[in-house]
Amino acid sequence: MSDSVVPTIETLQAEVLRLNKVVEALMNRDERGTDRHASAFDQFQSTVMLEELVRARTRELESALIENQAINRALREAEQKFHRVLDQSLVGITMTVDGRFQYVNPKFAEILGYTQEEMQRLGPAEITAETDRQFLNDVIVRSLAGEFKQITFTVRARRKNGEEISVEISGNEPIDIGGRPALIAVWADVTERLRAEREILALQEKLREQAFRDPLTGLYNRLFLDECLEREFARCGRTGCSLSMVIADLDFFKSVNDRYGHQAGDAALRHMAAVLSGHARASDIVCRFGGEEFLLLLPDTAASVAWQRAEDLRAALERQPVVWQAERIGITASFGVSSYPADAATQFDLIAAADTALYAAKAGGRNRVGGSARVDSASSYAGAPPASTGRRQPGSIN
Numbered sequence: 001m002s003d004s005v006v007p008t009i010e011t012l013q014a015e016v017l018r019l020n021k022v023v024e025a026l027m028n029r030d031e032r033g034t035d036r037h038a039s040a041f042d043q044f045q046s047t048v049m050l051e052e053l054v055r056a057r058t059r060e061l062e063s064a065l066i067e068n069q070a071i072n073r074a075l076r077e078a079e080q081k082f083h084r085v086l087d088q089s090l091v092g093i094t095m096t097v098d099g100r101f102q103y104v105n106p107k108f109a110e111i112l113g114y115t116q117e118e119m120q121r122l123g124p125a126e127i128t129a130e131t132d133r134q135f136l137n138d139v140i141v142r143s144l145a146g147e148f149k150q151i152t153f154t155v156r157a158r159r160k161n162g163e164e165i166s167v168e169i170s171g172n173e174p175i176d177i178g179g180r181p182a183l184i185a186v187w188a189d190v191t192e193r194l195r196a197e198r199e200i201l202a203l204q205e206k207l208r209e210q211a212f213r214d215p216l217t218g219l220y221n222r223l224f225l226d227e228c229l230e231r232e233f234a235r236c237g238r239t240g241c242s243l244s245m246v247i248a249d250l251d252f253f254k255s256v257n258d259r260y261g262h263q264a265g266d267a268a269l270r271h272m273a274a275v276l277s278g279h280a281r282a283s284d285i286v287c288r289f290g291g292e293e294f295l296l297l298l299p300d301t302a303a304s305v306a307w308q309r310a311e312d313l314r315a316a317l318e319r320q321p322v323v324w325q326a327e328r329i330g331i332t333a334s335f336g337v338s339s340y341p342a343d344a345a346t347q348f349d350l351i352a353a354a355d356t357a358l359y360a361a362k363a364g365g366r367n368r369v370g371g372s373a374r375v376d377s378a379s380s381y382a383g384a385p386p387a388s389t390g391r392r393q394p395g396s397i398n
């Protein structure tokens with residue numbers, strides 16, 4: 001049979017019937033002719049040939065019919081398999097033509113909370129949250145222009161019940177469906193995945209934050225200080241700005257613990273942390289350096305300004321007693337101030353210089369500020385430590 005046009009089953013069946021009738025008619029006519037007239041040999045021969053031709057054509061058509069039925073069966077099976085795959089797909093699959101969903105699989109309808117029939121009255125724009133609609137339209141226009149071989153992106157979509165979800169869409173170049181460009185896309189609901197990712201990031205941030213925080217006071221710890229001291233030093237080296245440091249150490253803190261108990265000591269440490277934080281500028285870094293020692297890193301702060309700020313802190317601490325249960329415990333601290341580049345060339349020297357200044361303040365009688373940039377004040381001390389500094393008990397001012 002001709003292979004240019006595949007006839008439909010109906011056409012084939014009609015033609016087989018017609019040919020069978022032709023054969024039948026010929027045979028009848030032949031029989032009738034033989035009865036009535038003695039047929040000429042030629043007529044007989046041509047009739048036999050014609051009959052043979054018709055039979056051959058009938059056989060051809062019958063086998064074409066069988067072949068056609070097999071093809072149709074195979075096509076139906078392939079379509080069924082294809083639909084089964086689409087129906088069972090765990091992701092949404094859509095085919096969009098002229099801005100409308102021409103086909104959506106059940107999963108896509110389920111993701112958006114519509115029926116498959118309802119979905120076919122909608123298009124991608126209608127189910128996209130307003131905030132992302134323009135973006136999606138742009139992607140569709142560019143996809144139809146063949147700009148992307150493959151593209152994956154995420155937008156906010158709106159379900160039938162109004163709930164907003166995040167969907168990840170993967171699409172390819174458009175295909176031709178009946179002369180119209182069609183976009184096939186795979187949609188996945190990634191709302192939970194994105195939420196989990198956000199939670200993990202927040203948790204990581206929290207853990208990072210915890211790793212850098214002192215649990216008792218909530219201040220940064222030494223680990224954090226090491227990180228940012230290096231960074232700040234490098235920055236100041238580059239920009240030529242000054243970097244100051246203040247180390248503060250509670251005076252006679254052992255006596256607070258001994259007299260009021262360890263928990264009162266903890267309260268005093270928290271109180272000290274609150275005073276330091278309360279006086280800090282946004283750019284300052286306030287750390288608990290160790291036991292009852294605190295450290296302030298003051299970027300872009302000249303030595304004299306740092307010294308004055310330490311003095312303000314000293315005075316504030318002296319003024320504000322620790323409130324512990326029914327007690328008001330008066331505490332003081334000694335301070336050591338150092339500055340880059342005035343007192344030190346490296347970050348280690350800067351700490352050492354602040355430490356030396358603190359030691360001098362302790363040695364000078366405590367409750368004072370030590371440092372090379374000291375301004376004249378009764379409570380400041382910058383000289384060498386005397387041989388004996390004496391000790392006094394922290395006073396209850398209740």
Ligand SMILES: Nc1nc2c(ncn2[C@@H]2O[C@H](COP(=O)(O)OP(=O)(O)OP(=O)(O)O)[C@@H](O)[C@H]2O)c(=O)[nH]1
Pocket residue numbers: 216249250251252253254255257261262263264265266269290291292362366
């Ligand atoms: N309550 C409490 N005490 C702490 C903590 N860390 C360190 N200490 C105490 O801090 C005290 C430090 O004592 P010292 O080093 O002798 O210093 P000080 O008594 O303050 O004396 P000076 O520094 O010379 O004025 C010790 O008794 C430590 O047990 C803490 O986290 N909580």
